[in-house]
Amino acid sequence: MPEQANRRRFLKLSALMTAASSCTSNKAVEEEGPGQLGKAVSAYGERSPFEKVARMTPDVKNPQVASSRTPLADIYGIITPNSLHFERHHSGVPGINPADHRLMIHGMVDRPLVFTLAELKRLPSVSRVHFVECSGNSGSEWSAKGAPDVIRAHGLASCSEWTGVPLKTLLEEAGVKPEAKWLVAEGADACKMSRSIPLNKAMDDILVAYAQNGEAIRPEQGYPLRLVVPGWEGNINVKWLRRIKVSDTPYYTKDETSKYTELMPDGKAWIFTWPMDAKSFITYPSGGQKVDGAGFLEITGLAWSGRGKIAKVEVSTDGGQTWQAAALQEPVFSRAFTRFRLPWQWDGKEATIVSRAIDETGYVQPAREELGAVRGKNSNYHNNATKPWKIAVDGSVTNA
Amino acid sequence: MPEQANRRRFLKLSALMTAASSCTSNKAVEEEGPGQLGKAVSAYGERSPFEKVARMTPDVKNPQVASSRTPLADIYGIITPNSLHFERHHSGVPGINPADHRLMIHGMVDRPLVFTLAELKRLPSVSRVHFVECSGNSGSEWSAKGAPDVIRAHGLASCSEWTGVPLKTLLEEAGVKPEAKWLVAEGADACKMSRSIPLNKAMDDILVAYAQNGEAIRPEQGYPLRLVVPGWEGNINVKWLRRIKVSDTPYYTKDETSKYTELMPDGKAWIFTWPMDAKSFITYPSGGQKVDGAGFLEITGLAWSGRGKIAKVEVSTDGGQTWQAAALQEPVFSRAFTRFRLPWQWDGKEATIVSRAIDETGYVQPAREELGAVRGKNSNYHNNATKPWKIAVDGSVTNA
Numbered sequence: 001m002p003e004q005a006n007r008r009r010f011l012k013l014s015a016l017m018t019a020a021s022s023c024t025s026n027k028a029v030e031e032e033g034p035g036q037l038g039k040a041v042s043a044y045g046e047r048s049p050f051e052k053v054a055r056m057t058p059d060v061k062n063p064q065v066a067s068s069r070t071p072l073a074d075i076y077g078i079i080t081p082n083s084l085h086f087e088r089h090h091s092g093v094p095g096i097n098p099a100d101h102r103l104m105i106h107g108m109v110d111r112p113l114v115f116t117l118a119e120l121k122r123l124p125s126v127s128r129v130h131f132v133e134c135s136g137n138s139g140s141e142w143s144a145k146g147a148p149d150v151i152r153a154h155g156l157a158s159c160s161e162w163t164g165v166p167l168k169t170l171l172e173e174a175g176v177k178p179e180a181k182w183l184v185a186e187g188a189d190a191c192k193m194s195r196s197i198p199l200n201k202a203m204d205d206i207l208v209a210y211a212q213n214g215e216a217i218r219p220e221q222g223y224p225l226r227l228v229v230p231g232w233e234g235n236i237n238v239k240w241l242r243r244i245k246v247s248d249t250p251y252y253t254k255d256e257t258s259k260y261t262e263l264m265p266d267g268k269a270w271i272f273t274w275p276m277d278a279k280s281f282i283t284y285p286s287g288g289q290k291v292d293g294a295g296f297l298e299i300t301g302l303a304w305s306g307r308g309k310i311a312k313v314e315v316s317t318d319g320g321q322t323w324q325a326a327a328l329q330e331p332v333f334s335r336a337f338t339r340f341r342l343p344w345q346w347d348g349k350e351a352t353i354v355s356r357a358i359d360e361t362g363y364v365q366p367a368r369e370e371l372g373a374v375r376g377k378n379s380n381y382h383n384n385a386t387k388p389w390k391i392a393v394d395g396s397v398t399n400a
Numbered sequence: 401m402p403e404q405a406n407r408r409r410f411l412k413l414s415a416l417m418t419a420a421s422s423c424t425s426n427k428a429v430e431e432e433g434p435g436q437l438g439k440a441v442s443a444y445g446e447r448s449p450f451e452k453v454a455r456m457t458p459d460v461k462n463p464q465v466a467s468s469r470t471p472l473a474d475i476y477g478i479i480t481p482n483s484l485h486f487e488r489h490h491s492g493v494p495g496i497n498p499a500d501h502r503l504m505i506h507g508m509v510d511r512p513l514v515f516t517l518a519e520l521k522r523l524p525s526v527s528r529v530h531f532v533e534c535s536g537n538s539g540s541e542w543s544a545k546g547a548p549d550v551i552r553a554h555g556l557a558s559c560s561e562w563t564g565v566p567l568k569t570l571l572e573e574a575g576v577k578p579e580a581k582w583l584v585a586e587g588a589d590a591c592k593m594s595r596s597i598p599l600n601k602a603m604d605d606i607l608v609a610y611a612q613n614g615e616a617i618r619p620e621q622g623y624p625l626r627l628v629v630p631g632w633e634g635n636i637n638v639k640w641l642r643r644i645k646v647s648d649t650p651y652y653t654k655d656e657t658s659k660y661t662e663l664m665p666d667g668k669a670w671i672f673t674w675p676m677d678a679k680s681f682i683t684y685p686s687g688g689q690k691v692d693g694a695g696f697l698e699i700t701g702l703a704w705s706g707r708g709k710i711a712k713v714e715v716s717t718d719g720g721q722t723w724q725a726a727a728l729q730e731p732v733f734s735r736a737f738t739r740f741r742l743p744w745q746w747d748g749k750e751a752t753i754v755s756r757a758i759d760e761t762g763y764v765q766p767a768r769e770e771l772g773a774v775r776g777k778n779s780n781y782h783n784n785a786t787k788p789w790k791i792a793v794d795g796s797v798t799n800a
Contacts, residue, residue: 041463
């Protein structure tokens with residue numbers, strides 16, 4: 001039924017296409033010329049020189065203590081290419097020789113252990129698709145205006161197939177003492193970035209990952225080892241992981257006290273605000289793009305939740321007055337990017353489009369006003385408000 | 401129960417590990433020195449200079465008419481990094497400007513159509529994980545000896561998340577005439593590589609793909625457009641796709657007559673041998689690797705079937721006398737790489753290990769002798785025999 005309706009809509013599309021009866025219009029092939037050999041096979045491929053999609057880097061004094069953003073409106077599917085995975089470094093990317101790297105597990109354990117990479121790789125491994133999102137992502141949306149495009153608004157998030165050893169396996173091997181309740185994970189970057197993590201999360205789903213999308217983790221993502229803490233704020237997914245100390249108390253490290261806390265309207269601050277709440281946004285059409293004429297198009301975007309699977313994404317094309325369920329790309333993974341799609345016939349009139357995600361816990365992504373009513377104006381982190389875009393009659397798309 | 405058994409096995413692993421009570425052994429960090437900033441954020445990331453994993457390229461006179469191989473024993477999970485996706489070119493990699501590229505659909509249709517990339521990207525899209533495998537993959541295994549390692553034996557296969565438009569959508573838009581039964585797909589490479597495809601496959605699951613693992617398809621994989629023909633031999637997944645002609649007959653093109661056919665023992669040849677039958681092999685431990693001492697290790701490998709999902713992979717550690725079911729990484733996609741894993745306590749004695757795949761149709765991957773009994777000695781293509789590896793007492797692994 002909706003399938004049939006879509007089919008009828010498609011027929012209108014034909015008018016946009018150029019009818020042709022020969023193949024001579026394929027200019028690229030004509031220019032290449034018949035019989036002219038292309039390039040040879042190679043050891044390690046590169047993308048086309050015509051492809052310019054890149055991370056957005058900031059113009060700052062210390063680009064070692066900075067972030068770069070994933071161009072989420074210019075990627076496809078749910079996997080973020082490794083070269084485009086967002087970055088957030090607190091003292092730059094260390095150049096680690098994996099042969100020299102070790103992971104130590106110590107503290108309240110029966111047997112302190114030190115693992116080489118080769119030792120970790122002999123152990124039972126798993127591969128799972130998960131997003132990592134900086135808790136400062138969408139921080140632009142706390143302002144009255146909001147960011148003009150997807151990369152500035154939401155680009156501090158990426159999604160990969162991570163491979164590694166369940167942290168549970170390593171902790172059981174070390175033998176956690178009964179009174180232990182926490183662990184502190186430390187990176188091998190110059191600032192030794194550290195975060196406290198409850199032991200029950202570690203025993204649930206945390207990975208010590210050494211691979212990302214089929215290859216070794218990239219230097220910017222923690223080469224040769226990082227924690228993957230599914231659904232929890234990016235900062236706690238400690239990169240260049242070198243040490244896990246088991247304890248009975250959190251450590252109140254710099255990056256969980258002076259940063260990555262939430263100042264509430266009453267002047268109190270939330271600490272240990274780990275899970276990233278459900279978020280969604282439309283990537284096409286989105287701010288900065290231009291729709292090339294009225295007619296059929298497919299609205300698409302991304303959704304995710306740090307609390308489990310995305311259950312539903314609804315899209316409005318009338319500024320939130322009415323909503324339709326979008327199709328979700330299967331399979332939907334827990335705590336992973338979920339691609340949504342909705343066919344739409346744009347009538348060429350000004351329109352405001354917006355999406356909202358509902359996760360499997362029943363949580364509904366809030367509108368900006370709803371979020372602001374709870375959180376006030378002092379927050380820098382954990383903004384997951386809906387993001388409307390306005391399409392003008394000339395097809396140009398701006399922040400609504 | 402098996403979980404408990406594994407746990408007990410793990411405990412033996414501790415002996416391999418170095419107990420430690422301080423973190424001073426982390427040489428990399430010591431050398432980096434405290435407070436020394438690492439590298440800055442960047443627009444497009446590169447892998448670590450310590451990573452040398454590469455495609456195997458041949459030393460041939462014309463490397464434009466050649467193949468390169470994916471190092472399947474050195475990648476993780478089920479996604480092949482784009483830079484490592486195998487290649488097979490018949491006249492090299494053309495350098496196509498996507499702004500000039502067109503896809504024409506013509507022949508026995510009501511409305512011949514020409515699409516630009518931008519027009520295709522407005523249409524309803526899907527992302528699906530599928531392998532592509534050259535039908536000449538594992539050709540080495542027709543010889544008495546077989547290849548010494550995974551890359552030489554099985555490296556002409558890779559697996560990606562492909563994004564594009566179902567070919568069905570485009571054909572319905574063009575309006576296929578009732579008497580049509582076939583189509584011929586043509587690439588924009590110099591040799592205009594072409595293959596005939598039955599229309600019912602096109603209406604089932606073929607994609608016109610423009611993206612691979614989140615980014616634009618790489619030049620070596622058909623930039624800017626390729627067919628993805630799930631489960632069928634690699635050659636028919638036409639790269640640099642520029643034309644689809646609908647017809648009532650196959651075209652008997654060069655690459656489905658002089659090549660990609662199967663010479664049988666009786667002198668007759670099979671043609672149109674499209675689906676790749678179920679295959680599996682162990683990637684660790686595998687030929688050319690060395691196991692560093694007896695004790696626990698995880699046997700892992702890859703399996704796939706061109707006829708659907710992998711239902712089961714069995715592993716033998718005694719040369720095929722007894723078999724155990726391996727764990728399959730979830731979710732198992734149809735016509736995609738499937739990662740299998742089996743914990744194993746190696747006693748340090750010589751052992752022959754081998755895997756065999758069973759797909760959802762009930763098909764069982766044959767042993768070399770079983771395959772040879774049917775296919776004889778004249779085949780170059782479609783070898784899917786099991787591949788045993790021998791582990792010597794010193795841990796070195798060779799072709800069994």
